[in-house]
Every structure is written in C-alpha cells, then in structure tokens.
Amino acid sequence: MPRVLALVDCNNFYASCELVFAPKLEGHPIVVLSNNDGCIVARNSESKKLGIPLGAPWHKVKKTTRRHGVQAFSSNSALYGDMSARVMNILTSFTPTIEIYSIDEAFMDLTGAPVNSLTEYGRRICQTVHQGTGIPVSVGIASTKTLAKVANRIAKKNPETGGVLNLEKVKLHLDSLLTQISVGDIWGVGRRWSKKLHSAGITNGRELRDADTRWIRNQFNVVLERTVLELRGQPCIELEFAPPKKQTxxxxxxxxxxxxxxxxxxxxxxxxxxxxxxxxxxxxxxxxxxxxxxxxxxxxxxxxxxxxxxxxxxxxxxxxxxxxxxxxxxxxxxxxxxxxxxxxxxxxxxxxxxxxxxxxxxxxxxxxxxxxxxxxxxxxxxxxxxxxxxxxxxxGFAHKWQMKQNHKSPAYTTKWDELPKAGD
Amino acid sequence: MVNKRGHGGHRPGAGRPEGTGKFGEKTKPIRVPNSLLPQITEILDAHKAGSKKIFMMPQNAEIMLPDENAEHSGVPFFSNMVAAGFPSPADDHMDDRLDLNEYLVSHPAATFFVRVQGLSMINAGIQPDDILVVDRSMDPAHGKVIVAALDGDLTVKRISKQNGQITLMPENDDYDPIEITAEMSFIIWGVVTSVIHKV
CATH class of the missing domain: 3.30.1490.100 (DNA polymerase, Y-family, little finger domain)
Structure with missing residues (x-):
C-alpha cells in the first residue's frame, strides 16, 4: 500500500495562541518576542504585511512598530505548551500514528485512507483543530516527509488551497511547484549546504530532486542523498514516535x-x-x-x-x-x-x-x-x-537577574487566577 | 489431626477458646491490599469499639471516595501525554473513585475555563466570579449558553437562532437582548457545559 503522510503545521503558532484569548486584536498586527523580550520570534499575517522582519531585535524596531500600532507579547511558554498539547491531542483522534515534530508541527501517517478523499480529510483536520482550539493549521499531504513539508509550504503560501494540499493531486504541476521553491527552503537543507548547492548550480527543489544521487553522496553525505530520494517520492525517513533522548x-x-x-x-x-x-x-x-x-x-x-x-x-x-x-x-x-x-x-x-x-x-x-x-x-x-x-x-530568592517580560499575557489555561474573563 | 504415631497435632482444650479474641467471635485470616489497609483497620476498630454503623449500610452499596490523590492541575488530561512525563502517583488508585474532570469535561483538548464577570446571566444560575466550563468543539445550537467574542470582548449569553437572526439573550430583566447585525464583529468562542460556583 502506498504510504501517505501528512504534515500538520500551526499557522503563526505563538501569535495565534495569543489571539485566541485576545479576540480584540484579530485583524491587527501583533508580534511575539523571544525570552527576555530580545527579538521578534513570531508575527501574525498583519505584521508580516507591515514588513516587520522575523528575528529583528525588539529594542531596535520598538519605535517603528509602535507607530504602526503593533501589539507585542512577551513569550508565554505555559500558554503555548498547553495549546500545543491540545492541538496534538486532537490530531491523535484522527490517527494514533503521529510524530510530534515540534511545538507546532506533527507528521501523521494516513496510509490506507482513500486517496481521493484525502484533501477532504485534511480539511476536516483543519476544521476540527481550529474549532476545538482556535488555532489555524495547514496540512500538506504526500508520500514522504520531505514532500509533505513541501506540500504544507505551498498550502500555506496559497490561500486558494484553503490550507490543504495533497501533492498527489497536483502531480502534473510538481515540476513547476518544486522549481518555485529555493533549495534552502527544502526540509533538511541547511544554510551551509544551500550555499554549496548554489555554487554547484543547484538552486531550487526540482534541480535538487534531479541531481545525481551518487554525486550528492560524495560531495555531501548520505543524509542529503536521502532528501533527494524523498523528493522523488521514495520514503527514506521514518516517523519517530518516541523523541530520542537528548545527549546534552x-x-x-x-x-x-x-x-x-x-x-x-x-x-x-x-x-x-x-x-x-x-x-x-x-x-x-x-x-x-x-x-x-x-x-x-x-x-x-x-x-x-x-x-x-x-x-x-x-x-x-x-x-x-x-x-x-x-x-x-x-x-x-x-x-x-x-x-x-x-x-x-x-x-x-x-x-x-x-x-x-x-x-x-x-x-x-x-x-x-x-x-x-x-x-x-x-x-x-x-x-x-x-x-x-x-x-x-x-x-536564592531575590532573583534580580530574572528575565524581562514586560508584555506577558496571562497564563489563561494553566492558572486559576489568570483565566480569561467573560462579561456582560 | 493426630498423626499415625499419635504425636503432635491438635490437642483438645489447648489454645484460646473460640470467640474470646478482641472481636468476641470467630475470626478468619484474609489477604488485604496494602492500599486498603487504613480503611479496613478503621472498620475493624469501629467494630471492636462496638459501633454497628458501618454494617447498617444497604447491601450492594458501593463505597466511593473522592480521589484525594487526584492531580492538582487545570485540565489535567494533558499531563500524561508527554512521553517522558511522570506517571501520575494516583494511577494505581483510579478505579471506582470519582473524578470531577470526567463528569464536567467531555473533550479535554477543546475545553477551557472562563471566569464570569457581571450579572447578565444571573437567572441562569451564572453569577459573578463563577467559572464556566466551555467546550469549543460543541455545536452552538439554538438555546445553548455560549461564550462569544462580541466586538472583541468575551461575553456569556444564551444564543437564539430564529429565522436566520442570531440574538444574544441575557437572563436578567435589567439587560436587553443583543441582535447581531452585519456590522458587528461576532465570533462564537465556545459552548458553556457547566458552571462552577463556590458557596
């Protein structure tokens, strides 16, 4: 049976978490800051449109963002962790075979689901997660992890997909879709390899897919060779159900x-x-x-x-x-x-x-x-x-060194005295 | 009782006479799980002290106790999701004990707690400072009490859907119903399934 994988990715996860409990800010630009209010780690689509760069040091862009009425939030990891657990919990109601890849991403094994209704199934996943948690997600469906990542990326960038793309359904356009993706944006290609690939004339996803695997293995390593094979639709990277223990x-x-x-x-x-x-x-x-x-x-x-x-x-x-x-x-x-x-x-x-x-x-x-x-x-x-x-x-007890969190939202879901409030 | 050679075994008249122990009747050794030892000792002590109360309960009545070891957390179902998480110390005692989460929360992943402000729903038994159990995954059908974001503020009201018109109905004569119009920003946030009120 051909393998079917889905990558579910929360859209602007941190910013979306804040918006669930601050509906007033819906449609307004917001950003979420890293620990210690250091730099911008998440933006909603409105602040992306303003051109606020990801990773910008907060103290440098504070003034200009204020002028645009951008609302900033300090990192609220208790809230994000709880919302992530809720999203993952709902995903496991669709299939128990899921790999939680990061706080806002999960791979799901949908092998065996009828191929023609996969897009519909993906929509149901989006709808159920959004209704249950308020978090919008995108779903990319394909035969390998690397291609599922590609599908998810395209789904997210193109609103007309409704946030769901089954790559099998658009096979005819696969070449042009891969051509539009820069090689550095392919899953598993880091910055250093991206540079080296560029200098060898491989600049986009299609060129990487069509590269000679033996040359790739010799010039790079077997990991990048796997990426190439995965782009061709050959599954090489398995789902990992238990996160590997950390070495440090x-x-x-x-x-x-x-x-x-x-x-x-x-x-x-x-x-x-x-x-x-x-x-x-x-x-x-x-x-x-x-x-x-x-x-x-x-x-x-x-x-x-x-x-x-x-x-x-x-x-x-x-x-x-x-x-x-x-x-x-x-x-x-x-x-x-x-x-x-x-x-x-x-x-x-x-x-x-x-x-x-x-x-x-x-x-x-x-x-x-x-x-x-x-x-x-x-x-x-x-x-x-x-x-x-x-x-x-x-x-110690004074902890004068503790980090700055000047814009932290309440722990809406993990502290009794910080629950959201509903009024008249 | 006596072996072939007539040695050892039972000797008539030896040992404590039957029924003269601390319970005043015949006793029988049984195996008891360690976790139940305190309760059983308590029953035995009560019996010894002459209390007959414990035996006056109707037959087949199940003794159910609130789980004093239950986890102390908001919606605790997630704590067991982390692969590397600690197993709950209460896991071994879960049977037959009552868990309020189980009673109040059907969809833990989609259930949120919201604090009430204001008096607009007082006749529905929703008072200021109460905690609403809000299930986002439920269908906000006509007549349900819901939490909605109305022009960006969360509010709790009963929803009325008639002839395509949505109206938010307060349960307090001092407040007017709110007809939802196209100009308003209106999002249904979740359906209220229970109210927690401390007396």
Missing part, C-alpha cells in the same frame, strides 16, 4: 539587567543547574560532565567584553542537583572575573547516559545512595506545586 541539556538565559556581583551570578547558575538537572531526570539520564559559561553583552561594543566557560568532568555519572550545583559553582569560581557587566550565563550537562546503566564507583559514599529518593521527592513536590517551590537555598 542546556539551560541558559540572558539576564533582565546586567550583573556585576558574583553572588547574583551564583544564584543564576544554581537556578539553571536545577532546571537542567530536573529535565535530565525526567528523561532518566545522568550526566558525566557539567559546563558553566558566562558572558558580557555582545550588543554593546563599547563595554569591556569577557566570556569564558569551564567544563567540570565528574567522577561518575550523576543526576543529583546538590552535587551538580557544587560542581557548577566550582566551575563558575574558576572563570569569574570581577569588573565586568555580565549579560548571560548558562549551564550545559554533557555526555548524558541512561541512569539505569550507570556504573558505580568501587567505593560509593553513603550520601550517593541517599540522594535518589531525595531527588524523586523534590521532583514530585515541584511537579505538583510548581517549579521552584522546593529548592536549594543557593538558588
């Missing part, structure tokens, strides 16, 4: 205000270690080394610049917050220099290994045995009562 986990933020004191840096580093370690325990891994880095602002060229990092290898794989905080602070101590205004710090847990194959040392101390139930209890309490309710004292 990083927690890093820009500070709301510059930090000069080591105490505040220590607080931040402890905090990030705690977040990263909890994440690591959730995927049942242990780390073998912890990296700490600090840096001054790269934006302000006039200030004295300093950035440094330190990696602390661990004697044995570890998932204990207390122990990792100890090592992270040791690392921080060795790289901290007074006299600089620090803008960012981060903690990276490296070389993760599954916790159940963890090798013991020959002489484990008694504390090591005691720490795991403690960590479980810590995670349970914070899971139930909110992150940071129970914490190591070293994380």
């Amino acid at each position: 986990i990083m927690c890093s933020r820009s500070f709301g205000n510059r930090i000069t004191h080591q105490d505040a840096l220590r607080e931040a580093v402890c905090n990030y270690t705690t977040i990263a370690t909890a994440k690591m325990r959730k995927q049942k891994s242990c780390t073998q080394a912890v990296t700490v880095f600090i840096q001054t602002s790269l934006l302000n060229k006039k200030e004295p610049q300093y950035s440094n990092s330190c990696t602390v290898p661990l004697g044995k794989p570890c998932n204990d917050t207390g122990e990792l905080i100890h090592h992270a602070l040791g690392g921080l101590n060795s790289i901290y220099k007074p006299g600089f205004r620090y803008a960012r710090a981060g903690v990276i847990l490296l070389d993760l290994v599954p916790q159940d194959v963890e090798q013991g040392t020959l002489f484990p101390s008694t504390e090591e045995y005691a720490s795991s139930p403690l960590m479980n209890t810590l995670d349970d309490i914070n899971q139930k009562h909110g992150r940071g309710k129970l914490r190591f004292a070293a994380e």
Whole structure:
C-alpha cells in the first residue's frame, strides 16, 4: 500500500495562541518576542504585511512598530505548551500514528485512507483543530516527509488551497511547484549546504530532486542523498514516535539587567543547574560532565567584553542537583572575573547516559545512595506545586537577574487566577 | 489431626477458646491490599469499639471516595501525554473513585475555563466570579449558553437562532437582548457545559 503522510503545521503558532484569548486584536498586527523580550520570534499575517522582519531585535524596531500600532507579547511558554498539547491531542483522534515534530508541527501517517478523499480529510483536520482550539493549521499531504513539508509550504503560501494540499493531486504541476521553491527552503537543507548547492548550480527543489544521487553522496553525505530520494517520492525517513533522548541539556538565559556581583551570578547558575538537572531526570539520564559559561553583552561594543566557560568532568555519572550545583559553582569560581557587566550565563550537562546503566564507583559514599529518593521527592513536590517551590537555598530568592517580560499575557489555561474573563 | 504415631497435632482444650479474641467471635485470616489497609483497620476498630454503623449500610452499596490523590492541575488530561512525563502517583488508585474532570469535561483538548464577570446571566444560575466550563468543539445550537467574542470582548449569553437572526439573550430583566447585525464583529468562542460556583 502506498504510504501517505501528512504534515500538520500551526499557522503563526505563538501569535495565534495569543489571539485566541485576545479576540480584540484579530485583524491587527501583533508580534511575539523571544525570552527576555530580545527579538521578534513570531508575527501574525498583519505584521508580516507591515514588513516587520522575523528575528529583528525588539529594542531596535520598538519605535517603528509602535507607530504602526503593533501589539507585542512577551513569550508565554505555559500558554503555548498547553495549546500545543491540545492541538496534538486532537490530531491523535484522527490517527494514533503521529510524530510530534515540534511545538507546532506533527507528521501523521494516513496510509490506507482513500486517496481521493484525502484533501477532504485534511480539511476536516483543519476544521476540527481550529474549532476545538482556535488555532489555524495547514496540512500538506504526500508520500514522504520531505514532500509533505513541501506540500504544507505551498498550502500555506496559497490561500486558494484553503490550507490543504495533497501533492498527489497536483502531480502534473510538481515540476513547476518544486522549481518555485529555493533549495534552502527544502526540509533538511541547511544554510551551509544551500550555499554549496548554489555554487554547484543547484538552486531550487526540482534541480535538487534531479541531481545525481551518487554525486550528492560524495560531495555531501548520505543524509542529503536521502532528501533527494524523498523528493522523488521514495520514503527514506521514518516517523519517530518516541523523541530520542537528548545527549546534552542546556539551560541558559540572558539576564533582565546586567550583573556585576558574583553572588547574583551564583544564584543564576544554581537556578539553571536545577532546571537542567530536573529535565535530565525526567528523561532518566545522568550526566558525566557539567559546563558553566558566562558572558558580557555582545550588543554593546563599547563595554569591556569577557566570556569564558569551564567544563567540570565528574567522577561518575550523576543526576543529583546538590552535587551538580557544587560542581557548577566550582566551575563558575574558576572563570569569574570581577569588573565586568555580565549579560548571560548558562549551564550545559554533557555526555548524558541512561541512569539505569550507570556504573558505580568501587567505593560509593553513603550520601550517593541517599540522594535518589531525595531527588524523586523534590521532583514530585515541584511537579505538583510548581517549579521552584522546593529548592536549594543557593538558588536564592531575590532573583534580580530574572528575565524581562514586560508584555506577558496571562497564563489563561494553566492558572486559576489568570483565566480569561467573560462579561456582560 | 493426630498423626499415625499419635504425636503432635491438635490437642483438645489447648489454645484460646473460640470467640474470646478482641472481636468476641470467630475470626478468619484474609489477604488485604496494602492500599486498603487504613480503611479496613478503621472498620475493624469501629467494630471492636462496638459501633454497628458501618454494617447498617444497604447491601450492594458501593463505597466511593473522592480521589484525594487526584492531580492538582487545570485540565489535567494533558499531563500524561508527554512521553517522558511522570506517571501520575494516583494511577494505581483510579478505579471506582470519582473524578470531577470526567463528569464536567467531555473533550479535554477543546475545553477551557472562563471566569464570569457581571450579572447578565444571573437567572441562569451564572453569577459573578463563577467559572464556566466551555467546550469549543460543541455545536452552538439554538438555546445553548455560549461564550462569544462580541466586538472583541468575551461575553456569556444564551444564543437564539430564529429565522436566520442570531440574538444574544441575557437572563436578567435589567439587560436587553443583543441582535447581531452585519456590522458587528461576532465570533462564537465556545459552548458553556457547566458552571462552577463556590458557596
């Protein structure tokens, strides 16, 4: 049976989430900012029309966008995460074989559905998700993941498709459709490869599809060869149902205000270690080394610049917050220099290994045995009562370094005292 | 009871006389799941103390208890969706206990909670500060209580659809019905399925 895949992608996801709860702004330009109100990470179609570039630093475009009446939102990850779970939940009511590819995208296996009614089926997916969550989505249907991505892109760019395109139905035009797509916009082609392909005369999707696979494998690698085969309709990339475990986990933020004191840096580093370690325990891994880095602002060229990092290898794989905080602070101590205004710090847990194959040392101390139930209890309490309710004292309480979120919308779906309000 | 050689086994008159234990009657050992131990001990203690209350319940009555371990979250169904998520500590005790979410929420992915402001629906039992359970996936048929975005503001009203005319009906004589016209921006946001009112 020929394989049929659909890629469902939420339109302007972050902006759409905000609009569900702020219907007043429907039809007005809005943007969503990255952590710390750094730069623009999402726009609705109205602000796209104004030509506001994606990724623009907020402090640079603030004035002009204000003049156009653009409403800005700080990143509200609790809301986006909840809305994403709702969308994915509705998608699984259509087929259980779905790969959640990112917060706003999922591949669905529709193999076996009658080919002629696929477009209709795609429309029903759009309609059901939109009614249930208020989030508009586009659906691209094809025989491979890479082509489903292409179909989705075309569906999104052409309103006359109604947001749904079954590539099998437009096979006759496939050549011209692929010609219109720049090679850098094909799924799996990064910026570096795009450059190299361009210099070899391959500029669009059709030329990549028709390239010699052996040449591609020799000049690039087998991954790009797979992309070429997928463009030809040969499935090479399978759906992944369980996300692969991460090999490294990083927690890093820009500070709301510059930090000069080591105490505040220590607080931040402890905090990030705690977040990263909890994440690591959730995927049942242990780390073998912890990296700490600090840096001054790269934006302000006039200030004295300093950035440094330190990696602390661990004697044995570890998932204990207390122990990792100890090592992270040791690392921080060795790289901290007074006299600089620090803008960012981060903690990276490296070389993760599954916790159940963890090798013991020959002489484990008694504390090591005691720490795991403690960590479980810590995670349970914070899971139930909110992150940071129970914490190591070293994380501090003032948190003057915490990120700027001047335009944050309420946690409409995850906090009782922030629910949307309906009046007279 | 006595073996072939006449040694060991039962000796008449030995041991505690029947019915002289703490319950004053014959007893029997049974296996009990650890999780039920507290309840059963409680029943036994009550019985020992002479209370007959627990046995006066009608036959076949099921004892149902609210799930004190239930997850403490908005619409908690999603918490189990994450592949790497923690299994709920309550999972082992879910049987036969009542979950208000199950009673109030039929489509968790499409259900939102909305806080009431104002008095326009007071006669429908919808009071200020109540929480509306709003199902977006349901059909907003004539006569349903709905939440709508009217000129950008969320409002709760009963919807009337007659002869192609949509009217938002308040349930309070101090308020007038609102006829929806072409100039208004009007989006039906969801259908109200329950009202949660704290007394």
